[in-house]
Amino acid sequence: MSGSAGEPTAIFIEMLPDLASRLKRIRNYDTLVQQISDDTYAPLGSALSDVEWYSLCAVVKTSSNILAFCQLIEARNIIASEVTLRSQLDTAMRLFGLSLVDDIEAAGTMLMSGQNYSALCHGGNPKLPLRDWYLRDQLSLRYPWLKQTYQDACESVHLTADAIKRKLKFLNGRIFFNLSGLDHQSVEEASYYHLADTFFISLEMTVELLREFLATRPQPTERAALMLG
Numbered sequence: 001m002s003g004s005a006g007e008p009t010a011i012f013i014e015m016l017p018d019l020a021s022r023l024k025r026i027r028n029y030d031t032l033v034q035q036i037s038d039d040t041y042a043p044l045g046s047a048l049s050d051v052e053w054y055s056l057c058a059v060v061k062t063s064s065n066i067l068a069f070c071q072l073i074e075a076r077n078i079i080a081s082e083v084t085l086r087s088q089l090d091t092a093m094r095l096f097g098l099s100l101v102d103d104i105e106a107a108g109t110m111l112m113s114g115q116n117y118s119a120l121c122h123g124g125n126p127k128l129p130l131r132d133w134y135l136r137d138q139l140s141l142r143y144p145w146l147k148q149t150y151q152d153a154c155e156s157v158h159l160t161a162d163a164i165k166r167k168l169k170f171l172n173g174r175i176f177f178n179l180s181g182l183d184h185q186s187v188e189e190a191s192y193y194h195l196a197d198t199f200f201i202s203l204e205m206t207v208e209l210l211r212e213f214l215a216t217r218p219q220p221t222e223r224a225a226l227m228l229g
């Protein structure tokens with residue numbers, strides 16, 4: 001369910017019975033993500049602007065994250081799974097950031113020439129660079145769940161106390177630290193359910209933002225006319 005501009009947006013998903021069905025739902029999204037731009041960047045052979053190439057980079061990264069996330073969850077590698085979730089949230093945030101700049105074509109050229117994303121500014125205001133925390137806070141106005149989810153995922157990216165404490169196990173009055181990157185016994189199955197559902201919601205958010213971006217681009221009829229000269 002999507003709200004109008006400036007209103008919070010809720011994403012509702014079906015609760016599935018097990019982890020396998022959740023991962024299947026995520027994998028099924030891979031084809032959707034790869035094909036989503038076909039109806040805009042058509043007909044075949046149309047010239048793409050720099051910012052449109054950048055949007056395809058977001059598609060590739062999303063597809064890569066889908067494949068990696070599912071493999072990591074199946075291996076019970078929850079830390080790397082959370083890192084991949086953070087990567088997907090970053091992808092969505094950068095797509096969203098394109099809607100904040102004053103000149104999207106210039107922004108695309110900057111990005112495709114190798115400049116840092118934080119060189120872009122909100123509305124062209126140099127006092128509002130599009131840094132990670134700013135993108136997170138701005139997108140959280142629309143998706144309120146994003147801010148805490150992003151912060152939680154960062155725990156596995158950085159060496160934090162919370163990330164370390166999750167590897168501790170108390171047994172018979174003694175403390176053990178699991179050095180393995182895999183968590184076959186220490187993590188409850190419900191945690192994997194929650195992580196898989198959160199990743200799927202991040203995909204839904206990414207696709208919503210990508211569709212909105214594509215709606216602002218020249219459509220196939222206009223592109224075909226340009227090809228004909």
